[in-house]
Amino acid sequence: MRDMHESSADFSDSCIKEEVLKEKLLRPARDIRSILRWGYPKFSTIRFVADHFQLSLEERHILARVIMPPDRIISRINKKIDCSEIKDRKILIDGYNVLLTVDSLLKKELMWFCDDGYIRDTRYYFSKAKQAEDIEEALDAVLGFLSEASPKSVFFLFDAQISRSGELAGFTRRKLKEYKISGEAKTSKIADFELKTEGGNPESNVIVATSDGIIIDSVKEVLDIPACLMEKMGIEPIRLY
Template identity: 80%
Template sequence: MRDLHVSSADLSGPCLKDELLKEKLLKPARDIRSILRWGYPKFATVRFVADHFQLSLEERHILTRVIMPPDRIVSRINKKMECTGIKDRDLLLDGYNVLLSVDSLLKKEPMWFCDDGYIRDTRYYFSKAKQAEDIEEALNAVLKFLSKTGPKSVIFLLDAQISRSGELAGFIRHKMKEYGISGEARTSKAADFELKTEGGSSEKKIVLATSDGIIIDSALEVLDIPACLMEKMGIEPIRLY
């Protein structure tokens, strides 16, 4: 993907807002990365630099999501699969993580290229429950992508604690049949634990679709579906460097 370069003549509306936000965060991002190279803890470093630049809560959260300690970067990048690499493989999706990220993409919310090579948004971080209903368009986009990339089977795993997850799982199963995709959608009261366990099993060799860093750290192979869709659509993420 090429870098995001926007001329002043092309800036308008959300594009202008995103570009101004990027420019504001570039210097803090560089300072945080420089300090992290000395081994200082990430969250304390972000707080220290953000206090110095008098950043808002949203701006601090963006920096926390985008910037990674050096010891995490190489490991996570090495786990990332090519978009075409899941043919005839078993795929396990971190349901809300993937669907809500794709929903943000389709709604033209800022999508950030993070230091560990994954695409993340910041729109739903504080409240998944409030935003988990109107995602049919995102589901269609994901299923269309999967129908063309040909995984052997697909499992959508949803957090049972989020309201109406069971209903959404049923709807996903119905849509999977429409697209001719083999697999299932189900809920779990320990979704993160299951994702880590299944994705980290050397016997099952399951590909995990997520951008959750903690889950990525436990996985063997990871697919970044929002990044795949952005590449196909010709959409560039925002890069803080």
């Protein structure tokens, strides 16, 4: 459910904005999907259709996040692990990807159900250079879910090239202990490569938590933590169908 402290007027305005935006993008989304079935490139197709409908930069960004080429959809959906099926499993978390998406969810930003079955936000003006305390609520939400799901271990991986990642990793280690979750957090200069390598190794038997399409394409199993939290909170994403 939405935050009970949110005023009814704010809630109403938010719902109206969502409905107006959804209605505006439904037809362009259908047209783009129809063209993509013929094998045309995704981004040039979106640009062509968006120009025709005179869409804004934000609206184009939403379509680029939500719509996927047909050859990606089935493969990605088949890799998705149910939220209730991670007990005694090793979880490798794409730190910034997951925490910033959950941060958007908690800040009541628009959350979209994408063609490949994953939840993504479209708050594209954010900076990843956040202090640990800025996303403490998001980290608490993620760890609260994981503590109930009882995985074998949880490993957070943060991009070292983003400012203050070391502090965030240290803060996350302390929070893991606080929640009595077995795990670790570290930074890496090649975070995406490590996620793809470890997640793509069948012998590691690890589930990767991310919504990054490039990483999803390279790993065996994927957990969509924002989707798990939305299900628990009773929040429905926006669907362009």
